[in-house]
Amino acid sequence: METRLDLPYAEAVTRVREALAAEGFGVLTEIDVRATMDAKLGVELEDYVILGACNPSLAYRALEVDRSVGLLLPCTVTVRAEGGTSLVEMLDPRAMVTMTGTPELSPIAEEARARLERVRDALAGATATGAPAGPGGGRP
Template sequence: MPYDRTVRLDSDFSATVKAVREALSEQGFGVLTEIDVQATLKAKLGEEMEDYLILGACNPALAHQALDADRTIGLLLPCNVVVRAEGDTTTVQALDPATMVVLTGLPALEPVAAEATRRLDAALASLT
């Protein structure tokens, strides 16, 4: 089962990151954390890699609904959005919210996953 929702853009990395932040915000997601994987691997391991950023995005209302259904769901909330350079393009990926339902088997998470999917898809579509 694919577990990502992906778009590839013909824009540079920094412009894409800015656009992703705006698109997520328009869909009710705030960015709570940011992990610069490229900088971390360089600093900790001396390894080089392409631009790679993980944005920890969260829609509080959807997170609350999911946590009411299953307190363990925090492990699977569709909060990570990856922006990474791939040659002349930039890839944006989000975890497919349906993954929560498939892995837990909890029908109570289906409406949360459906709404999160709608919002993430709208954010990704606005980038293209």
């Protein structure tokens, strides 16, 4: 799931955090990919952050079904600069059902996906340079 925002990177990251919060997600982890690659490898990348977003009630429900699903938590959201725009990508939570082979996780994954779709759509409606890509608004 993705959307391109007609915003500079720093503002896009702020908007993503706000949109996630509006859907009950907090950011538990943040990896500054640009800074890490520079520090560890001496290479320069565009501004790029990986956010680990968690909705505690959904995470708890998923863990109650299958404790090993913790390997797939939290939800991954990336923001990266591309020219004068920013690209926001979100991993489809349905991947946890496929990867665990646990169909009982499906309702939780669908709810998480619906929330992330609302995040994407709120961002797209307010600041995107175009409509979300692909059927259902982006790559699954």
